[in-house]
Amino acid sequence: MGLFDLLARWPLLRQVKTGDATALGETAMSERSRSLEPRTARADRVVKSVCPYCAVGCGQDVHVQDGRILDIEGDADSPVSRGRLCPKGSATFQLVTGTHRVKDVLYRRPGGREWERIPLEQAMDMVADRVKRTRDATWEATDAHGHDVRRTLGIAHLGGATLDNEENYLIKKLFTALGIVQIENQARI
Known part of the structure; x- marks a missing residue:
């Protein structure tokens, strides 16, 4: 490759030669930039x-x-x-x-003094078990007057404002199906 060919590849000379003062066209392109895609x-x-x-x-x-x-x-x-x-x-x-994303949960056992890391799946199973146990232990089929209430007052839910309407709708349906009546959302408070 000669000196002229080498200089012809230089974008500034291509701009001057073609009159592309803004360098927004073909003169600003290189072989690498032509091969790029989103x-x-x-x-x-x-x-x-x-x-x-x-x-x-x-x-x-x-x-x-x-x-x-x-x-x-x-x-x-x-x-x-x-x-x-x-x-x-x-x-x-x-x-x-990101590699920095946390994929485990910090858990401190009852009476424990130290936090330990447990897998997210294990933590989710623990939450589900505790919800079931609490619901079973605090379930009310009828109130003091004998009216059917089918509810638990042992669990409450406070939702976050980062959820959209559809997610809040599904959460409300889930907790209502579980018999939870104390359901609120931070976005409304």
Whole structure:
């Protein structure tokens, strides 16, 4: 390759030669930049989601390939955010896929002085067992007047504002089916 060929590959000389003062066209391209494509181009599907950070409920598009998340972007179809995400929402991909993500739970046994790490699955099983035990132990089929109430007052639920309407609806249905009547949401308080 001669000196002229080498200089012809330099973007500034291509700009001068073609009159591309802004360098937004072909003169700014290199072989590498021509081969680049967005991470989302390889996605086999896009799953609609909601940002988990605050009560605004910005829409997100989760780009997935072979069951693995490639990228998370703002959902342009969302009437709430119209494709825009705040810095926290933009970092959701790192939250979901980052190596720093916590995959276990800190647990301190009754009477214990130290925290121990247990797998998330074990913690979920422990919560389910405790909900069942508490519900069974505090179940009221009738009240003091003999009226059917089929409820438990031994469990209450306080929801968070990061949940969207659909998630709150499902939680309300679940807890009502369990006979829990003390159900509130932080977004309303």
